[in-house]
Amino acid sequence: MDAGELEDVEIRLLLEGLQRVYGYDFRDYAEASIKRRLSHWLAESAFATFSQAQSDLLRDPQLFASLLQGITVNVTEMFRDPAFFKAIREQLVPFLKTYPFVKIWHAGCATGEEAYSMAIVLNEEGMTGRYRMYATDIDEAVLQRAQEGVLPMAEMQSYTRNYQKSGGRASFADYYTARYDRAILSAELKAGIVFAPHNLTSDAEFGEMNVVLCRNVMIYFKPALKERCLRLFDASLLPGGFLCLGLKETLDGRETRGAYQELAPGLRIYRKRYG
Amino acid sequence: MAKRFRAVAIGVSFGGVQALKLLLGRLPADFPLPLLIVQHLSPEAGDGLAELLDELCAIRVKEADEQERIAPGTAYLAPPNYHLLVERDGSLSLAADARVSYARPSVDVLFESAAAAFGSTLIGVILTGANGDGSSGLRTVKQMGGLAIVQDPEDAPAQQMPLAALAATRADHVVPLEAMTALLCRLVAGEAAAAGRRPGDG
Structure with missing residues (x-):
């Protein structure tokens, strides 16, 4: 298993945990895009891996709120198209x-x-x-x-x-x-x-x-x-x-x-x- | 037999329409790999480019649809105002996320997801452009074991994008556009000579 596949496993486990603890379900989001946003969040955080972040994310609603901000897409404009x-x-x-x-x-x-x-x-x-x-x-x-x-x-x-x-x-x-x-x-x-x-x-x-x-x-x-x-x-x-x-x-x-x-x-x- | 290469990702900006006409126009209809392309366009530029290139080229050229499965011998252009990403299962995704380095679509976003999906079987190509988009993406392609090709800056109408790519990573090939189609065909045909199966392949 390469590093990318390992990270995919970690992300799956994390999303499963977030769904159970907070009720927000990102498990059926297309992977490439949510992975990109999660990776950005991780890079800005104090954690080296998603497994390390998971323990705190499941216990700290404030930390989860910062993740939620990072993974929801809020890009819009007036009269778009x-x-x-x-x-x-x-x-x-x-x-x-x-x-x-x-x-x-x-x-x-x-x-x-x-x-x-x-x-x-x-x-x-x-x-x-x-x-x-x-x-x-x-x-x-x-x-x-x-x-x-x-x-x-x-x-x-x-x-x-x-x-x-x-x-x-x-x-x-x-x-x-x-x-x-x-x-x-x-x-x-x-x-x-x-x-x-x-x-x-x-x-x-x-x-x-x-x-x-x-x-x-x-x-x-x-x-x-x-x-x-x-x-x-x-x-x-x-x-x-x-x-x-x-x-x-x-x-x-x-x-x-x-x-x-x-x-x-x-x-x-x-x-x-x-x- | 395992294939050495499974996809080509191309990033291009200023001067891109001419560059793509030349590069894609010379590819034979039986070119065996899919090509995933980010060309920076203003959102108003519309959908004309894919149709234009499709007319001119032997391979099929189209604008990428969401969740489309990629097919060999087809070039997929990112739609104006959407990022183009590759899923690990080989399908395409579109995203309306914020601009990355002022660009949507962004070359970095395509290359990073393509590198995750295809690993060492990806060829990343950076062509002419007047910004630095794609340099970090090409570095990721190399880190994942893929092959990096950069248009010779001397040959590019706008040098900044090739120069930024070369500054960010060691390219395997730096060639003028004239020579690039032949290089791609040679790399793909040369797969018979390449060493056996790679981990994670297929």
Whole structure:
């Protein structure tokens, strides 16, 4: 057994332990990527091996919290993939407008940028007060930040560009207040969003949703966990509801594929069939 | 018989489109190894490059899909704005993690995961580029017993990436791009002459 294989064994044992002690289950995450993030954490820690770290990690919730921060991916941006948000605005929202009230589940929202982007689109399209968005994430520290809605000012230029490319109609600067190097998102964007913890590996569905967004989250999962998530989303969606995935994620080859038609080809916006 | 090499990983940045046209364009359709490629592109650059190269090349060239199983004689490009990784079972993964050395996709991320997956049966190739991405990845390839090839900096439109790679590790071959396709074919064909089975192989 070479050093790499030995480390794989150590990682398996550690993930098993973390699941039993803390309930966070990373065992079905694609290995290369989680191994990379774990190795970074280990390199920054005082431990030489995962076996050495394991004893402390299982006993010290603070230490585990630092590991959790290291292995969850919280990279996001406002109007990430402008073409996707343009399709949301032009092709999906017209369907939503036919309902008096809609419910949206944004699974894996990280620091909330895409949820706020969605709120901007819905408000601009005249749906203010007619939606509730449940934005969930596994990581409660990250949800706290999402709830605060404070973004680095340095990002605003690129977010403004994204917003305009996505078909934004107003001045993006109207949606935040600048305070030194921070941009504070306006309260009207937060009004329709509920941030809540949810773990895709173990928690149940959210009922009766019109839209489920889960972008660039399942790329980190092994096939069995992906299928679990897609079943969860399917159970959450009303007939005629919409499932939105990341640009490199597809329903092709998945169990639930037959129940959906593609609304915007290439942009991974699927519509659940009736019956 | 055990194969000496099972995959080629390539990292390239500034000047990469021309370099890849030349390198991949000369590979024969029956080139037996998969090629995994990170080319730095702006996120807006879109998906055109894989289609363009596929038109020009005898081998198949495509953008990598998540959880795709790698096939011989096929070149996989990292999609814009995603890291490309190799799993130990020989499938591909994509990741939307933060940029590494300002890059997503990052050459280091590909090389480190490919080195873990393929060990001594990996060939790592660093081509032209105006940043230092890939140097630490190539060092890992060497540490795991793989083979390192670097484009001769004198031959590269941007020297920094080859120079950084050469500073980080001892390359097995430093060659101009013109000679690289022939070198790859020779290395792969030479497997019959290579010594027997390696630990951890297959």
